[in-house]
Amino acid sequence: MRLPVAFALVLASSIAAAAPRARTDTYLMLGNAAGTQTVAEQADGSVRAEYSYNDRDHGDHIVATWTLDDAGLLVAYRGKGHNYMKAPVDEQFRIAHGKASWKSLDEAGDSANTKAFFLPANAPPEVVGVLARALLKAPDRRLALLPSGEARIEAAGELVVGDGASKTTVTHYRITGLGFSPSSVWLDRNGDTWLASQWVSVVPKGREAQAAKLVAEQDAAENAWHASLAQRIARQPAGDLVIRNARVFDPRDLAVTPGTSVLVRGERIVRVAPDAQIAAPGAEVVDARGRFLMPGLWDNHQHFGGIDGLLDIACGVTSARDLANDPDTFLARVARFDAGTEIGPRVFKAGMIDGSGKYSGPTKMHVDTAEEARHAVDWFADRGYVQIKTYMSIKPELVPLIADLAHARGMRVSGHVPSLMSAEQFVEAGADELQHFNYFVLDLLWPDVKETNRQSERFGKVAEHARDFPPDHPRVRAFLAFLVKHRTVLDPTLGLFEMRFAGDPKQPIPGLETVAPRFPPEMRRALRSASYEAPKGQEAAYREALPVMLALLKAAHDAGVTIVPGTDALAGYLLHHELELYARAGIEPARVLRMATLTSAQVMGADDRLGVIAAGKLADMVLIDGDPTRDIAQVRRVDLVLKGGKVYDPAQIEAALGMAPRDRTQ
Structure with missing residues (x-):
């Protein structure tokens, strides 16, 4: 983490x-x-x-x-x-x-x-x-x-x-x-x-x-x-707000409709219709000038701290899922996001549970007995958490109990697959979702690789052997069928593996090449890529690991596995790059945008109010100077963000964080 x-x-x-x-x-x-x-x-x-x-x-x-x-x-x-x-x-x-x-x-x-x-x-x-x-x-x-x-x-x-x-x-x-x-x-x-x-x-x-x-x-x-x-920076319109002359993206059918207006009243969308059909005397008008208007983006793998909320909003991320944090400070931060006293997205809270031991993760909730498991799940459920995330030191025999307890409280279950457990066993024990794509590959290596709480196993073996499993490998096809049958969700965080397997420590983290030069000087140095050094003789395997993982992701998408984008890294800007990786894998950009909007809302049970630009939904939208359905990289060109009807200027946020202005040609 x-x-x-x-x-x-x-x-x-x-x-x-x-x-x-x-x-x-x-x-x-x-x-x-x-x-x-x-x-x-x-x-x-x-x-x-x-x-x-x-x-x-x-x-x-x-x-x-x-x-x-x-x-x-x-x-x-x-x-x-x-x-x-x-x-x-x-x-x-x-x-x-x-x-x-x-x-x-x-x-x-x-x-x-x-x-x-x-x-x-x-x-x-x-x-x-x-x-x-x-x-x-x-x-x-x-x-x-x-x-x-x-x-x-x-x-x-x-x-x-x-x-x-x-x-x-x-x-x-x-x-x-x-x-x-x-x-x-x-x-x-x-x-x-x-x-x-x-x-x-x-x-x-x-x-x-x-x-x-x-x-x-x-x-x-x-x-x-x-x-x-x-x-x-946050601005609440005095009355109604109308966005006119927009090209509106609908992730339900992937359509992009030009000449469209969106009427916003308070925190909700009231009407979406052709420009000529919406008359709103006295409303504040935003002329989109034919720019691309899409639902707010989701980052499904974050750990909020510092200025992450500001970075998210500046990049059009209006909803996010936190997958482990210090509850003492985290709950207060989410309350400030909701109250508007701190700028940040809507946050869906996942509580992390781990066992005790040498490799225990950074959580205050350590569980080694059934009673401790019950206490942990109830503690998170009582505080509005919607998901439990397990970690690598959990005893495998406790996973079915944790899953049952969480499901009984209406919570989802996801996580790092516990050590000495395969991904398939984890899912069969009740997990709804897998965090990080290395666990996809580790399932293909089971039972030869079991002690995945060790770095050499969890990452090293994946880098060494990913290329042994192209999409047409029988074990890959069987595992994909298993995931589809169990409706298992994948949170791949592929940018994290690009950074670790294919990054260059002399260069910025992959995906930040055009952004990092605008960061404050010490941030530029701090955000150089952090990569593992390939063991002697494994250099080619490390180079080939990410391309194979991209191919496997495309195979998962084609097979019908539900995928939700997340970063587990620098907020906002690396979510854009995560989407670029999915497009590089061969997934159609419009479908990638669907994953980052409607699909994410559906997985979290929030599609009744989020994920599309439609009447009655919350007014979470992003105005983009480009067309990311044609070139996914243009999702970076965020001009205006709305969250719950409040208006944010990304340039104003970036200036407050000491960033240089964006090159409008990028």
Whole structure:
């Protein structure tokens, strides 16, 4: 599972800080210890930091040393180790002979500006504290960044944590210029760095219980920022709204009807008819000028955090499914989306359940007994969740019980197929849906591959052997027939596998090539592709894995398997690319748009109000300057978005997130 963009940024553009003494920090994931960071000043005045964590066989391990000048700027830095995907990291920076220069495995450069702060691309989290302290010393509390950009810092309040002898005061700072939104960092009286988020926190050892307090304070600041954007950007028409002269796409029959008007009153569509048949005196009029009007898009695989909601709306995603989150903060965020105090789509909530053990996923709901299973399902059902998502460490014998309990509460069941269980067994036990297309391939490898909670099995074996199963293979045909018979839904997240099997770490994540140049500078670096290194002798298999998976997806579609698009990655923009992959697989673009609108609404039981532009439906629509039924890539050219009748200008959202304007020719 991916990390939310806000904290992925803090880690990926992290920077290390000199500490006056040695200390050890705990790296927490959803409140559970997952790693450590040590920071120690050396005899020569340099600082050495080492950090590592384990997230189901993924995770960084970086050892870095650095030296600072009197202004707190890096004058020398060296970091080595591996990143989250186990790819090697080797970064160097130094100032010499009046010039700053840097080099890593995938970038190099130099600058005459020796008064800028260098941001390593992969560094211990402590580096964020180094940047914060340097900014506090800098004139106007701002610094130029290397390789590019500028950072600013402002204080956001103080918090007393602990009690008795352990009581201390930490100051909250917010740094802008690193990503789409301000990044939080805390400094205590000793100058030590504390970092916190709903997913990941790095705090001094022994202070783990305080992380939740920091998150709560950060949430208040972030919520105020979101509320101000929502007030400024979301626009509710004063009366009726008419969209005229549109080419309206209907996913029911794939028709595109020109010269059409849509009358919206409040949050609902009142009428859809030829332009001449709709008269609405006094209504606000949007002249579509022949542009393409379609129902709002769906992303069926998200994990909301940070600015994901803003990215979704900017890209025309008006409905989404969250497939695992921290319920303490997630439920409040969905409530803000619904209330309009934060910009975001309609969210269909899925609660994640996993068993305990070494490979347990990032959830607070661990289940090892029947009674625990009953409690977990009831807890989610009582809070409006519509789906249960299982994970890889669930005991296979508990799956039928979980499915029965969920179905009795009117909930769907999906998930990662538990380890030691095949996809067919998972479906026969009651699952309605499979997350991630690797489980399609893993079923073809059963029973030779069983322990799928291990990265080497779950991903490595798929990359090595996908090419052994072309669409006409007997096992493929049998499995497709099985899925059709059981009406099993597939949530493929193919973009994720393109990134991991066919990505280039020197380049942006596939699908972001034309978008990433418009992102803030540090976001561009943070969103480089994360790919597995092919074992020696398996290079050709890795190259061929994605094309075969595309062919298998097309075979699944042709066989009648229901497919719903999702990303499990950067919100909004990668949903567009996911749709492009389906078209690359050979699926007709109009049918791909149906999957991302009506089919998604049908799967989630929401087609009574969503999925088509028709009278009585909710006014969730996207105006596109192009025709994605002819060229699916034109789904990116979003000009206007409506969610529940509220109007959003994507350009305005992107500007608020520090993005450069879109090239209108793209």
